Amino acid sequence: MAKTGKARHRRRKRRTPVGAPPGTLIADPAARATNLCLTLIAPDRFRSIQNASISDIAANREDWPVMWLDCAGLADVSTIGEIGKAFGLHPLAMEDVVNSDQRPKVDFFDDHAFVALRMVDDAVLHRYEQISVFFGEKFVITFQEREGDPFDPVRRRLAAEGPNRLRSRHADYLAYALIDAVVDSYFAPIELISDEIEKTEEGMLAGPQKGQMQEMHGLRRELAALKGVLWPLRDALAALIRNDDPFVTRETKVFLNDTLDHAMRLIELVETQRDTLTGLIEMHLSLTQARTNDVISLLTIVSTIFIPLTFLVGVWGMNFDPDASPWNMPELRAYYGYPAALLFMAGVACLLFWFFRWKKWL
Template sequence: MLRAIACKHERLTPIADMASIGEAVADRENTVWVDIAGPTPDEWACLRDEFAFHPLSLEDVERRHQRPKIDVFPDYYFMVVYALRFGGATAAVAEAAGGPARGDDGGLAARPMDVGRAAGNGFDAPRVLDIRELAIFLGANYMVTLHVAPIDAIDGVWDHWQRRTDVIGSDVGALLHVLLDHLIDDYFPVIDAVADRVEDLEESIFDRFDPAALGEIFALKKDLLALRRIVAPERDVLNVLLRRDPPILSSATVVFFQDVYDHALRVLDSIDTYRDLLSSALDAYLSVQSNNLNEIMRRLTVISTVFLPLTFLTGFFGMNFTTLPFANPALLGLGLALMVAIPAGMVLYFRWRGWS
């Protein structure tokens, strides 16, 4: 689905068909935004013919699953970024070991956050982390966005631009800034959810020691690694946009990307912080597990030690030598008294020393 709009002197004009896009872009006083969700063959042809994008850029868009990046061409920027959000628990599962995965429809599939959670193991049902790829072409007076699945940030900025053209204006750089700002700000709820999961993990380790916490730790570490593979390259993308001699953006617009860059750094720092906390949680889990095992072995050792004299006494009095006076009733009473007194004395001694 293609939708396009042109802004000239803070007045917006919808573009009805693909044939009018080239005319709108040719007017340098226009700022044109073309948004394509799930490009059709005709829309691919429009990108090739009307905008003359480099074949390598179009190939990256068609094949998808690209690492976040920015390619600088003489007439335009080509960027790949990602939108993140939490979805429902029944969304499709995708493999993220090498980046977002392809869904059955050829688009980007959602991957689950904390896949180790299951009903009955002390944790809530998993919330699914949607990772959606977004390709952006930015020219002197136009921006083209391409994606497969709907992206909330695009819809929000699209509606905001139509309501408040005086805020965003007719500068394509300001339009890009607002879009990237929305995308990065949507990362913070994901980081907050990770923080909640880390707190739950710490509680499950130290308060009740849930064995399921180990799987939860590794699932969260995997999710944070997937997040870092997205945010770290996007920081480099923003760093390129901050250069003082950009071929597309004006110097006045570049300043605004510093704020988005700072937000990306905050997200990246939070990811690294929670990765360190999870490593500490893993060490704590293993330490608590080892302490519990040592406690069990200590109690078993106490029990074995208490029964050791009983084994000796019963073995001694169980001998069948006729010369031993075992038929004496007083000796039987003495043996029974020792069987009670010695273990009782050992238990009291162990408690006094703090061994039991």
């Protein structure tokens, strides 16, 4: 999991200036270089063009039933703007593409839909990025902040020999497959968090340690971030299923329903893990308090045993002269006075120890 003991530095996203016209595209200074990958899809054939250009899109658009354009990196806003013009994408949706801090949502336009999601970029580091999906009757366009995505299984299915469901269906089914891959990618970080929770629980049962509370609060922050992504993701999937636009077919909605079930399952896992962490935090506090009470009880008992011994030593340590008066501690002249005093004090200590055991205070 991510190191929770160190301070977290969040990169500030660059936003559109106040008062700028709607649809203004401004690149984030930290955005990665833009790279296009064009995938051309037909029931009986398949072609992939790496480092594609706008001219490749125009040259192949009419010859293929479905095309998937994957844009990795959002630095080149001019190319992104040309893509929007080539496919007639709505300017407000294009603005949301480059402002990569959008809440997961879905918007419907006349001939296409826009879906903004949060995608797992690194399950180990718990790093996420925005993935924007446009799809219409014959095209699917994805915009991601950097290279690296969970779409490799989809690419392998597309490249498989012979006709298959992914190549023979419309663009909305390809969009479903990509969205489903994004949703399923959340199982990996949630499983990692679950493993961390189990390790923390086992360590806590062996004995609470100082660093465990910090680790649990870090895990709780990660789960809160996941919850903030998964709830609007569920709403976006539900909106896709409820819509009546013709470019989302009834057959695809059946598969989107399965993806919605996955999202609900993820939310349930996150809620369960948050409840488990809450219980572990309370148990850690209880164990720490109980340990503190045990220490205080032991110190109290030790102090209680030594109180009468200290009193006896103080009495016998007074400098009285037995020659001056028979009342001035004549036992100071006893031949076995010192060992007798030690035995007497040991007897007092043993008696107190037995009394505490009898009262079950030890």
